[in-house]
Amino acid sequence: MNTKRKATMTNDIVKQASIDAFKKLNPMTMAKNPVMFVVEIGFIVTLILTLAPSLFGPGEGAGYNGIVSIILFITILFANFAEALAEGRGKAQADSLKKTKQDTKAKLLQKDGSYKSVSSTDLRKGDIVLVEANELIPSDGEIIEGVSAIDESAITGESAPVIKESGGDFSSVTGGTKVISDAIKIKITTDPGESFLDRMIGLVEGAKRQKTPNEIALNTLLVSLTLIFLIVCATLLPISSYVDAAVPIATLIALLVCLIPTTIGGLLSAIGIAGMDRVTQFNVIAMSGKAVEAAGDINTIILDKTGTITHGNRMAADFVAVGGTSKTELNRVAMETSLFDETPEGRSVIELARKQGAAEEKRDGSEGVEFKAETRMSGTDFATGRKVRKGAVDAIKEYVKDQGGTIPSDLDDQTTMIATEGGTPLAVADGNRILGLIYLKDTVKPGMRERFDELRKMGIKTVMCTGDNPLTAATIAREAGVDDFIAEAKPEDKIAVIKKEQAEGKLVAMTGDGTNDAPALAQADVGLAMNSGTIAAKEAANMVDLDSDPTKIIEVVAIGKQLLMTRGALTTFSIANDIAKYFAIIPAMFMLAIPQMQALNIMQLDSPQSAILSALIFNAIIIPLLIPLAMKGVKYIPMSATKLLNRNLFIYGFGGVVAPFVGIKIIDMILSVF
Ligand SMILES: Nc1ncnc2c1ncn2[C@@H]1O[C@H](COP(=O)(O)OP(=O)(O)OP(=O)(O)O)[C@@H](O)[C@H]1O
Ligand SMILES: [K+]
Numbered sequence: 001m002n003t004k005r006k007a008t009m010t011n012d013i014v015k016q017a018s019i020d021a022f023k024k025l026n027p028m029t030m031a032k033n034p035v036m037f038v039v040e041i042g043f044i045v046t047l048i049l050t051l052a053p054s055l056f057g058p059g060e061g062a063g064y065n066g067i068v069s070i071i072l073f074i075t076i077l078f079a080n081f082a083e084a085l086a087e088g089r090g091k092a093q094a095d096s097l098k099k100t101k102q103d104t105k106a107k108l109l110q111k112d113g114s115y116k117s118v119s120s121t122d123l124r125k126g127d128i129v130l131v132e133a134n135e136l137i138p139s140d141g142e143i144i145e146g147v148s149a150i151d152e153s154a155i156t157g158e159s160a161p162v163i164k165e166s167g168g169d170f171s172s173v174t175g176g177t178k179v180i181s182d183a184i185k186i187k188i189t190t191d192p193g194e195s196f197l198d199r200m201i202g203l204v205e206g207a208k209r210q211k212t213p214n215e216i217a218l219n220t221l222l223v224s225l226t227l228i229f230l231i232v233c234a235t236l237l238p239i240s241s242y243v244d245a246a247v248p249i250a251t252l253i254a255l256l257v258c259l260i261p262t263t264i265g266g267l268l269s270a271i272g273i274a275g276m277d278r279v280t281q282f283n284v285i286a287m288s289g290k291a292v293e294a295a296g297d298i299n300t301i302i303l304d305k306t307g308t309i310t311h312g313n314r315m316a317a318d319f320v321a322v323g324g325t326s327k328t329e330l331n332r333v334a335m336e337t338s339l340f341d342e343t344p345e346g347r348s349v350i351e352l353a354r355k356q357g358a359a360e361e362k363r364d365g366s367e368g369v370e371f372k373a374e375t376r377m378s379g380t381d382f383a384t385g386r387k388v389r390k391g392a393v394d395a396i397k398e399y400v401k402d403q404g405g406t407i408p409s410d411l412d413d414q415t416t417m418i419a420t421e422g423g424t425p426l427a428v429a430d431g432n433r434i435l436g437l438i439y440l441k442d443t444v445k446p447g448m449r450e451r452f453d454e455l456r457k458m459g460i461k462t463v464m465c466t467g468d469n470p471l472t473a474a475t476i477a478r479e480a481g482v483d484d485f486i487a488e489a490k491p492e493d494k495i496a497v498i499k500k501e502q503a504e505g506k507l508v509a510m511t512g513d514g515t516n517d518a519p520a521l522a523q524a525d526v527g528l529a530m531n532s533g534t535i536a537a538k539e540a541a542n543m544v545d546l547d548s549d550p551t552k553i554i555e556v557v558a559i560g561k562q563l564l565m566t567r568g569a570l571t572t573f574s575i576a577n578d579i580a581k582y583f584a585i586i587p588a589m590f591m592l593a594i595p596q597m598q599a600l601n602i603m604q605l606d607s608p609q610s611a612i613l614s615a616l617i618f619n620a621i622i623i624p625l626l627i628p629l630a631m632k633g634v635k636y637i638p639m640s641a642t643k644l645l646n647r648n649l650f651i652y653g654f655g656g657v658v659a660p661f662v663g664i665k666i667i668d669m670i671l672s673v674f
C-alpha cells in the first residue's frame with residue numbers, strides 16, 4: 001500500500017474548515033445545496049420570530065424560538081464544516097504540489113543552433129530545450145534525443161530514479177522533475193498553466209470538481225423529498241388550526257427540518273470529495289469524480305502487455321538465423337534495419353549487433369522507416385533501392401510474400417521457440433528474403449498473479465491485449481494469470497474489444513502506456529495511464545497512476561465501490577432516520593390540544609417542547625458524528641453485489657430507524673434535568 005501522499009487531519013485543516021464553515025453561510029453558496037438552503041431559510045424565519053415572537057399571531061415565546069433558531073444555525077454549520085473539511089485535505093495536498101512548481105531557467109534552442117537562457121514560464125508548445133545533469137526539467141515534454149536517469153520524487157514521491165529515453169513508451173517527462181545524469185533534448189508539449197502539475201493542482205484543489213451524474217440524480221431525489229415534506233408541513237398549519245390545536249411556526253419548521261434529508265444533504269459533497277481524495281492518496285490522479293464512480297462498477301479490465309504487465313524494457317537478447325543464412329549476414333542486416341530506429345528495441349538491436357562484430361554505418365541517401373503500431377515494422381531504405389525490414393513475424397511474412405518471396409521452412413519452429421519462452425520474436429528481411437529472428441526479452445512484473453486473483457474475487461474479468469504474437473501472448477498471459485488475451489492487436493482492435501464489451505452493457509477499464517493505447521484509453525469508461533507512458537496516453541486517459549503500477553486499478557476499483565456504497569449507505573440511514581423522527585415529533589405536536597395523542601408518546605418523552613428540541617438536536621449532531629464515515633468510506637469487503645446490498649440495507653436501514661429513538665430519548669433525558 002502506498003502512503004506517500006497521505007494527508008492527515010492536521011489542526012490547521014480543522015481550523016481552516018471551521019472558518020470556511022462560516023464563509024459558506026453565504027446564501028448564494030447555500031443555494032447550491034437545496035436541502036441545507038431550506039434549513040437556512042428556516043433559521044432566518046425563527047430568528048425573526050425570536051425578535052418578534054407574535055409576528056404571525058400567537059405562538060411560543062421568544063426563548064423557545066431562539067433555541068430552535070440556534071440549533072438550526074448549528075445544523076448548517078455542521079454541514080458546511082463537513083464539506084470544508086473534505087476540501088481542506090485536497091488544498092493541503094495542492095499546497096505541497098505547488099512547492100514543486102517553481103520558475104526555472106531553461107536552455108531554449110534557437111534557429112541558429114545556439115541556446116538562449118529563458119524563464120520556464122516563457123516556454124510554449126513545440127519549443128526545444130536542452131536539460132543537463134542536476135537541472136530541473138522546465139515543463140512537460142517528450143525526449144527527442146538522449147537517455148537520462150530522472151528523479152521524479154517531486155511528483156511521485158518515489159525516490160528511485162527512472163530511466164527515460166527518446167522514442168518508445170518511456171519518453172515523456174514532467175516539469176518539476178530533475179535530470180540526474182546525462183543531457184537530454186526535450187520538445188515541450190504544453191503551454192504555461194496547462195502542465196500536468198497545473199492540472200493536478202487544479203484537480204486536488206477541487207477547482208474543476210463537477211457533480212457526477214449519480215450525484216445529480218441523488219440530488220434530484222433529495223430535492224423532491226424536501227418539496228414533499230414542505231407541502232406536508234405547510235398543510236399541517238390549516239389542519240391544526242381547524243382542530244383547534246394550532247402548531248407554532250417554529251415547531252413546524254423544526255418538524256420540516258427533521259423530516260427533510262439533512263444528514264445526506266449535509267454530507268453528500270464531502271463523500272464525493274473524500275472519494276477523489278482517497279484516490280489521490282494512492283498516487284493516482286483522477287481527472288473527474290465520474291471516473292472514480294465508474295471504477296466502482298467496472299466489469300472488465302483491458303491491459304496492454306509491454307510496459308504494463310511486463311517491465312517493458314524489451315531488449316534484443318539473441319539473433320537466430322533461418323533458411324541457411326549465415327549468422328554474420330543476419331547480424332549485419334539486423335543492424336541495418338535499426339540504423340534509424342530510435343525506439344529502445346531498435347537501440348538494443350544495434351548494441352547486440354555491435355557486440356557480435358557488426359560495423360555500424362549510415363550510408364548516404366539512406367532513409368529510415370519508422371516503427372508504427374499499425375505496420376508493426378521498422379527498417380531502412382537505401383539509395384540503391386535495397387530495403388531492409390524487421391518487425392512482428394506475421395507482418396514480415398506478409399511483406400515478403402507481397403514481393404514474391406518465400407518463407408524459410410525453419411522460421412515457424414524458431415519463432416515458436418522464442419514465443420513459448422515468453423520472448424518477442426522480430427523477423428529480419430532483406431528485400432523479399434527472411435534471414436532470421438531477433439529475440440527480444442521482457443519479464444513479467446512481480447506479484448501480478450496475486451493481484452489478478454484479487455480482481456477475480458471482485459468479479460472482474462481481466463483481458464490482456466497486445467500487439468505481440470499469440471504464442472508470446474499466451475505464455476505471458478499464463479505467467480501473469482489474466483483471464484483472457486488478444487494477440488496481434490492493432491490500436492483499432494483494442495478499441496473494438498472495449499466497444500464490444502460496452503455493447504454488452506459492461507463498464508470497461510483500460511490500463512496502458514503507449515501512444516497506440518491512447519484511443520482505447522479514451523474509449524474506456526475508466527482509462528488509467530501509466531505516468532511513465534507517453535503524453536498522448538496520459539492525455540487520453542481519465543486517470544494517471546504516478547507509480548506506473550497497472551494493478552493499482554484494483555485500489556481504484558475498491559475506492560470507487562466504497563464511494564458508491566458510502567453514498568448509498570448514508571442515504572438509506574438518513575431517510576430511515578427521518579421517518580423515525582416523524583414518530584417522535586408528531587405526537588408531541590398534538591399532545592397538548594388532543595390528550596388522546598398521549599397514547600402515541602411511545603417514547604415517554606418529558607414534554608412536547610423537549611421532544612421537539614431533542615429531535616432537532618439529534619438531527620444536528622448526527623452530521624458531525626457521521627463525518628468520519630463519510631470521509632473514510634464504508635468498508636469494502638470483496639463479495640457479490642447482492643450480498644453486499646442486503647448487508648448494507650440491514651445495517652444502515654435498520655440502524656437508521658433505531659438510532660433516533662435511542663438518541664432522542666437520551667437527549668430528552670438530559671434536557672429534562674434543566
Ligand atoms: N522497433 C520496432 N521495430 C520493429 N518492430 C517492432 C518494434 N517494436 C515492436 N515491434 C513489433 O511490433 C509489435 C507491436 O508492438 P507494439 O509496441 O505496438 O506492441 P503493443 O501493442 O504496444 O504491445 P503491448 O500491447 O504488449 O504493449 C511487437 O509485438 C513487435 O513484434
Ligand atoms: K433531517
Ligand SMILES: [Mg+2]
Nearest residue numbers: 304306307514
Ligand atoms: Mg505498448
